[in-house]
Amino acid sequence: MGHCWLLLWISGVSLSVVFYSRAYFIQTGAKSWFAIGPLTFQPAEVMKPFYILMMSRLLVEDYHRGLHKRAQDDWRLLKKMLGYTLPIIILLKFIHDLGTTMVFVAILAGCLLVSQCRSKFLWRLFLSAGTVGAGLVWAATSSGGQQLLTHLGFKAYQFARINSWINPSGDTSGQSYQLWQSMTAIGSGSIWGIGFHHQSVYVPVRESDMIFSVIGETTGFVGSVVVLGIFMYLIYLVVQAALTSHQLLYVYVSIGVAVMLTFHMFENIGMTVGLLPLTGIPLPFMSQGGSALLGNFMGIGLVLSAQYRSFRSIFSLPNKFY
Incomplete structure (x- = not known):
């Protein structure tokens, strides 16, 4: 773990390469990927674990x-x-990847919550951040702002x-089209869904950011709840690994x-049902x-490593099992 800064630096350099890779941008208009032959790669996604x-x-x-x-x-x-x-946020700002920026900010906030920072400091910090966020939303909905x-x-x-999030039915053939179609697809699934062959x-x-609309349409409310339950159980297992780990780093x-x-x-799920603005954030593993x-x-590999080390320390496994 002593070289994690080097891994983060290397991934940051690969993120900078996106500025000089224009083939995929010309084809799709997206700046977050660079193309290697027929393959595309998004360095920011691999940067998150580092x-x-x-x-x-x-x-x-x-x-x-x-x-x-x-x-x-x-x-x-x-x-x-x-x-x-901040250097990561600046790089993401240049490639206009607001969704990934929000993920890094969320991870930073989560790390601060479990740090030794005093609660008084955290309350002021998060209250200030929430005020700034609310101000940005207000400014984005006014002409002067x-x-x-x-x-x-x-x-x-x-x-x-932002406008389509606040008023999803205002322009269903224009800026609100994707969100309105997603909400319509999820609503058409009703309780049990219409099946995988009847979209x-x-x-x-x-197939990417709006994948939950497929789940809602094909499996309905019941299938959506099952998927949510699986995700919640996965997160529970990750938190359990944190609570049972014998090493503070893990x-x-x-x-x-x-x-x-x-x-x-x-x-991801919030934006497909209209609770949150549309951003380019994928649904994990789906x-x-x-x-x-x-x-x-x-x-997930890092979490499994934490569990393995806890298991090893409990049972004092010999070197041949390391």
């Missing part, structure tokens, strides 16, 4: 320094964590997503993976995309 490792290492180092007794201790940890987070945000780098399609509602990009790693999976699930699948498997 980022979790780095944040976990910072938390362990902070733990060994002792309890936080002053505000300076809280700010010292926050500055170190932001030192690794949109002009200001445009100067700050926001794009027209981002405003359209009747067209939803753009349903406690933090497991919590980071749990936050990553939870946010992916919450945001959406199409090899890069996201690889990143999720790497996260």
Whole structure:
């Protein structure tokens, strides 16, 4: 784990390569991938497990320094964590990947919650962040605010997503088309669904970001609840691995993976049913995309490593079992 900063740096360099790979952007308009022959790769997805490792290492180092007794201790940890987070956010800003940016921010928030930062500091920090977020949403829905945000780098399609989230039935043939079609598909599934061979509602990009619309339409409310139950059980197992781990590093790693999976699930399902704005966040282990699948498997692999080390320490396995 001593070289996790190097892994994060290498993945950051690969993310920078996206700026110079224009073939896939010209073909699809997406800037988050670069093409290698017939294959495409999204470096930000693989960066997430490395980022979790780095944040976990910072938390362990902070733990060994002792309890936080002053505000300076809280700010010292926050500055170190932001030192690794802000460069990633800046890179993602240049490629206009707001969805992945939200995932990194969620992981950072989860790590801060389990850190030694004082509750008074965390309350003020999250309250300030929530106020800024609410202000951005308000600005995105007003003409004057949109002009200001445009100067700050926001794009027209981002405003359209906010508007379609607030009023999904306002322009069902235009900016709200994808969300409205997704809600219609899920609603058409009713209780039991219409079956896998009877999809009747067209939803753009349903094999990737909108995969839950397929689940809702084909398996109905019952199938959707089953899928949600499976995800909740998976997250429960990850949290259990954190609670039973005998190494502090793997406690933090497991919590980071749990936050990553939870946010992916919450945001992806929430946007398909109209509870949250549309963002490019895949549903773990279900959406199409090899890069996201690889990143999720790497996260689960870290959790399994934590369980293995706990098992080894309990039973004191000999070297031949290591």
